[in-house]
Amino acid sequence: MSAKAEKIVAEALALPVPVRAYVAEKLIESLDATPPDGLSPAWKEEVRRRCEEIDRGTAELRDAEAVFAKAFTMLE
Numbered sequence: 001m002s003a004k005a006e007k008i009v010a011e012a013l014a015l016p017v018p019v020r021a022y023v024a025e026k027l028i029e030s031l032d033a034t035p036p037d038g039l040s041p042a043w044k045e046e047v048r049r050r051c052e053e054i055d056r057g058t059a060e061l062r063d064a065e066a067v068f069a070k071a072f073t074m075l076e
Contacts, residue, residue: 001009012023053059 012020
């Protein structure tokens with residue numbers, strides 16, 4: 001890693017947790033900045049809505065391992 005990147009990471013790690021979470025979210029969003037061409041406006045809105053529910057804590061989240069285990073059981 002470059003010295004500049006290491007400095008940015010060190011400075012980011014010194015920020016308060018909520019600010020670090022915000023920075024991390026924005027960095028992750030930037031990785032997905034180019035949505036696939038086939039993504040409809042309706043699906044984009046659905047993704048936005050679901051992300052807001054997660055951010056507000058109103059979404060019912062499930063453990064991925066449990067979901068996959070149930071799915072594999074249904075395939076048998």
